[in-house]
Amino acid sequence: MKMEAQRDILAHRGSLSVRTWYPVGTVLAGLYSTPPLNEVVAPPPGMATRLCFSVEYRHSSEQLMVSLLRLANLPPRFHGNVTLVELRLLPDDRRPRQSKARGTGPDPEFSDCFVFQVSGVCVPQSTLSVCVLSVEQDCKRHAVGRVLFPLEGELGQAGRVLWKDLETEDNTQRSELGDVQISLSYSPAQQRLSVGVLRARGLQLLAGTGVCVQVSLQIHTQVVKTKRSCVVKGENNPYFDHKMTFKLRSQHVDEACLKFELQQTNNVHSEPPVLLGVLVLGPFMYARGPQLQHWMDMVNAPQEPVKLWHGFSRAT
Template identity: 50%
Template sequence: MADPLVALACGLSAAFLFLLLFGLSVYLLWRKRRTQTLYRGLIPTTPTIPRCTAPVLQTSQSSSYGSGDVPFVVPPQFKRTSQLNEGKEGREYAEEWELHPDLHTQRGSLTVGSWFPLGSIRPDLYQLPEEPSEWALPSGSAVRLWFALRYQQEREQLVVSLLRAANLPVWCQSNATLVKLQLLPSDDRRHRQAKARRKGCHPQFNDTFVFQVSNSCVDQCSLNMSMYTVDQKKHHLLGQVLIPLRHSELKEAAGEVQWRDLDNESDQPLSKNGDIQVSLNYNQSLHRLTVVVLRARGLQCSSDAGVCAQVSLKIHTQVVRNKWTTVAKGNNPSFNERLTFRLLPMQLDTACLTLQLQQPSTAEPVSLGIVVIGPFMYARGRELEHWNDMVSKPQELVRQWHPLGSADTVQGPQ
């Protein structure tokens, strides 16, 4: 009983398979014929190519475009002709050429081997565009610096492209120009240096530098760029730019050209003992107070004397920690050093910073000046304002100049 059913099933399967193959073959044959018919209607079997009756003409190289309209001549239309009237049209074209002998002068002046007309060059199309607004020179005596910043998040790298500077003083025209770049605050005390490719009041750099910065520390860093002019191996500071880094701003203006005018406080009056420039930052979550000693000016010492800065953290009247910078020479020394202290948030109202410039020696160090920066318990005026700005701006390095007082005038908390 099972054998007839198996035979019936096999027969039905074979019949279905046959019908399926037959239908597929018919469909493929129909599609092939339809495609051939379609292409036969689109592409002619015997294409006709019009014969170019106009000969290649030797052109004049003296014609040029003026300020008027560009001359344009429509060539004679090509007609599909047979070999019977070919000679007749050739004679007609020769007659037309005799009647209009200046036809060749209305073609292009640029030729290859003087026989292949290619058209004339329009000089106005090859003029360089005017400099964009970001390249505009600054007004007055300010020195401007152009650069571009780009942060590669996947590599944790800050790419700084130093482009050019402008409006340097006239006395810098014959001197070399240097720019020192440093990331602050940073444990790496080394700086990167770029030298201008040419001298003058508008030097160009076109250098690129890479700083390794983790994603979590970008918002806490600032880029410091100081410009110097070199006269007989002596470096004269022209000014500097301090750029606080923001992750969101770096992402929006990735690679765009930016400019800053150099910060030059030479027009401000100096104090009797000189001034010191300091940047402060307090990270409440890490309980970290960061002090960046940048530079000093107008010190009452010889230019060859070594100078260092002693930074002391005091709570009430007790000195908690003392730290020193490296020794720098000159009466306008540049330190650019970062010092950190541990400070709890509850101690902000009872702590202060004492910065003292000294000349280290084998005997007792010589004090050149001192300043106290802190809350209302210790400081007033500019020093109090600097401390309050540090507390209210936890994401910034707050920078400010402070006049130095005599060591005997500052004796602990006020």
């Protein structure tokens, strides 16, 4: 019974509506003898950086409750920094909710609860985005990693504790067609979208051939503008470091997307380049997962370059 009380306490720890869980006039002794969080919620074996949280959807009030509990196995270089977590509910939530860790070290605790108002129709189509940041004393921020948690099919067991590995640049699964590092920045004042094609890795190229990335700005089905990066020859891990800008009105930010095409140039100039892979970055109507998150991060941080690796996929 004691263990069941502890699990019940943990499942709703940080709840903003305590009276709904504990009726008036009752006393739970476990509330006054709750063991340390690191004893109740032990991380799974392994050295991966992991996030511990729980989610619950209340149909009566149409509220998604997210309890942020703790992190485990932060890399040593972040142990002395302040740890922040930013939560968003994609695709519509542009203003992040922020939580600050209570303490430093390899396993910081949060024990915070967040409420998202979302209809029962939309919640299965939503994705919880959790971005972990490490902040130095001079306020310089470093991205530790992120968790993208699709809610479809995950709300059956209310309040169960989840451990999810953080996705980082180092452990991101690579595409068999190769990956590209993209920088995005948007200036609402100047109505300008800045795109940087920085570098690529793991490309499968023929000897002596060149490769470039063609970028197209598209609104709905109409291609507004197309630009190309420089051509780099004879490298499977080329550095492009090519910057380009597009005119994009603020009212079209939620209707536009960027299409990247990896093209292998042909030695015969009369023949068109060979299409090796494609990538689309944009809002919810065009993209999912990291591709959607990259676009949302750009929108939520005006004039601030946001860099991320993406894998190419085959053209359909």
